[in-house]
Amino acid sequence: MRRERARSDEESLKHVAVPYDSDESFVDLIAPRVRSALDDGRRVLVVTCAAKLSLLAEALGRDAGRIDSRVSTSWYDHPYRTLAAYHEYTRGRRTLVVGEPVWTGRSEREIRELIRYESVLNAALRPAAATMLCLYDLRHVPDLVRDFSAINHPVLLSTDGEVTSTRFVEPHDLVLDHDRVPLPAPGSRAETIRFTARELKRLRQSVGDYARAAGMDGNLITSLVISVSEIAANSVEHGAGYGTITMWPADGELVCEITDPGGSLDDPLPGYIPPEPESPRGYGLWISRQLCDLVELRTEDDGLRVRLHLRTEA
Numbered sequence: 660m661r662r663e664r665a666r667s668d669e670e671s672l673k674h675v676a677v678p679y680d681s682d683e684s685f686v687d688l689i690a691p692r693v694r695s696a697l698d699d700g701r702r703v704l705v706v707t708c709a710a711k712l713s714l715l716a717e718a719l720g721r722d723a724g725r726i727d728s729r730v731s732t733s734w735y736d737h738p739y740r741t742l743a744a745y746h747e748y749t750r751g752r753r754t755l756v757v758g759e760p761v762w763t764g765r766s767e768r769e770i771r772e773l774i775r776y777e778s779v780l781n782a783a784l785r786p787a788a789a790t791m792l793c794l795y796d797l798r799h800v801p802d803l804v805r806d807f808s809a810i811n812h813p814v815l816l817s818t819d820g821e822v823t824s825t826r827f828v829e830p831h832d833l834v835l836d837h838d839r840v841p842l843p844a845p846g847s848r849a850e851t852i853r854f855t856a857r858e859l860k861r862l863r864q865s866v867g868d869y870a871r872a873a874g875m876d877g878n879l880i881t882s883l884v885i886s887v888s889e890i891a892a893n894s895v896e897h898g899a900g901y902g903t904i905t906m907w908p909a910d911g912e913l914v915c916e917i918t919d920p921g922g923s924l925d926d927p928l929p930g931y932i933p934p935e936p937e938s939p940r941g942y943g944l945w946i947s948r949q950l951c952d953l954v955e956l957r958t959e960d961d962g963l964r965v966r967l968h969l970r971t972e973a
Contacts, residue, residue, distance in 0.1 A: 669786075669788070671788070672780075672790075674791050674814065675791065676814070676815050677689070677794050677795065678805070678815075679796060679797065684818065686714055689757055693719060696790070697726070701752075701755045701790075702752050702755075703726040703756075704756045705756075706730070707730075707757070707794060709730055712730070731758075731761045737949075739948040741776065742783055742933075746784060746933050750787070753788045754790070759793070760773055762801055770803065771836070777793065777807070777811040779928060781829070781830050782831070783931065793808070811827075812827065813827045831927030831928055841959070845914070846909050850906050851903055852906075854901060854903070854904065856901075859888065862891055863887070866884050866906065866915065869906050869913075870884070873971060875969075879970065879971065882969060883967070885946065887967065889944075889946050890967070893919075893922075893943045898919040898921040898922040902917055902918050902962075904916065904918075911970055912952065912971060913969055913970075916965065916966040917967075918964050919962050919964075924963065930954065932945075954968075
């Protein structure tokens with residue numbers, strides 16, 4: 660079940676990019692808006708580095724004790740767990756969220772998924788009575804990330820005030836590099852198993868055994884088996900009724916690809932938006948995105964391919 664857009668007479672998400680170039684501009688832009696939100700009875704969450712949390716606390720004085728503070732390095736460890744955390748925080752509350760991921764030291768793949776997460780927020784939190792101020796420190800943000808800030812946010816904020824972003828793109832229209840490039844071939848040590856409904860239990864055992872032999876941490880094995888099981892069950896129930904899974908190690912992670920000959924993609928944001936609690940469907944890809952480091956999907960001549968990546972060490 661897809662979440663409905665908020666009614667026109669209700670407050671909905673306001674997603675704002677906030678570029679700044681100094682500690683002073685950070686404080687000048689954020690402190691007044693935090694105070695205003697507190698005065699308006701909103702719950703306030705600020706997620707940034709410890710140094711900026713201290714700067715903001717100093718500017719807010721006694722009001723600093725009225726906000727929730729988190730450090731970016733732990734909060735933004737995994738983009739889709741972050742999305743779930745924001746979804747939970749804003750549910751049923753009027754909120755102000757100030758967020759700033761750590762961009763330095765991340766791989767190209769990690770940066771790409773954080774950029775995508777910023778876009779998906781527009782759809783996932785659209786009904787929320789929330790204002791999200793996304794910080795971009797121009798002294799440290801990569802050029803690519805800076806460029807996408809205007810694409811992923813409907814509103815831009817500067818010292819001159821708010822303006823509408825003329826470059827904003829809806830999440831279902833966002834295309835990043837590699838999104839439509841064919842997935843690379845499996846590694847040379849790949850092992851393929853065919854499954855049907857009767858063999859799902861054996862499939863789970865085989866995946867667990869393969870991951871264990873590859874040296875994967877026990878807790879991560881559980882995450883991988885759950886993810887594979889969810890996707891394979893979807894293939895059985897909603898796809899061709901059977902499929903194959905191919906597994907191989909690659910660069911410190913284990914890759915598992917489930918191929919469903921009868922599968923297709925009819926959701927423009929598959930697995931990115933939390934399913935409604937009462938919905939009987941929509942959990943497979945959502946759970947897999949929460950548990951795995953990366954989930955890639957392609958619809959090709961051989962059907963739907965879902966490729967799961969999970970590191971082998973915790």
